[in-house]
Amino acid sequence: MRCAGIDIGSRTVKLAVLENGKLVFSRKSVTSHNPLETAKDLLEGVSFDRITATGYGRHLIKGHFTCPVISEISAFVLGARFFSTPCVSVLDIGGQDTKAISLDSEGNLCKFEMNDRCAAGTGRFLEVMATVLGYTLEEFSSAALSAKRAEKINSMCTVFAESEVVSLTSQGAKRNEVALGIHKAIVSRSVSLLKRVAPTEGEIFFAGGVALNDCVRILLEKEMGRPVFVPPDPQIVGAIGAAMSDSEAA
Secondary structure, three states: OEEEEEEEOOOEEEEEEEEOOEEEEEEEEEOOOOHHHHHHHHHOOOOOOEEEEEEOOHHHHHHHHOOOEOOHHHHHHHHHHHOOOOEEEEEEEOOOOEEEEEEOOOOOEEEEEEEOOOOOOOHHHHHHHHHHOOOOHHHHHHHHHHOOOOOOOOOOOHHHHHHHHHHHHHOOOOHHHHHHHHHHHHHHHHHHHHHHHOOOOOEEEEEOHHHHOHHHHHHHHHHHOOOEEOOOOHHHHHHHHHHHHHHHHO
């Protein structure tokens, strides 16, 4: 049985195919102005018996493929379980939102909180701040890690933070120190969300595009005082979870 999961996110569309419980195929693409067409392109030439959709565009896919859907929270719980790590907390920082989830000892959902009211502290926020400072995303993380001190960033609103960053650099602040300040602000926001729902011990499973940022991961581990596990491809965790839901239903 080949079960596919597709995660229609705000920034990327992700596809994962499981066969007999093992990941056999995955791919992803930037979400266009037409997420349905992006999804169709991802699915072209891919064989599967069943498919389940998740993400903000899941109902769009459901209407076209007549497939079941699951919430992003459920998908990430299942996706974390797929990697068989002893995690009790899941943090997903995606393109436009952040999710903090706590699990019981068997990997089942206990509670969660989600920040989806604005893009503060998300992948989109990082993209904007990197651009303002003249870095690529890869350079942004490395630059922050090279700083010996951090400039304090007071606002997490993308518009106000951009003005604050411009003001700091115009006053002579070092770019890498501003970069570290931005990363610290993002982690502080994420830690606050995690602490409201997650246990105080145990491994944290870190998913979403921002999990690819080494500086965020390192600071998160330091602030929480707990190990942080990042899967090989943290962006497809939701798609894997969607595929697992179909696999378990089969």
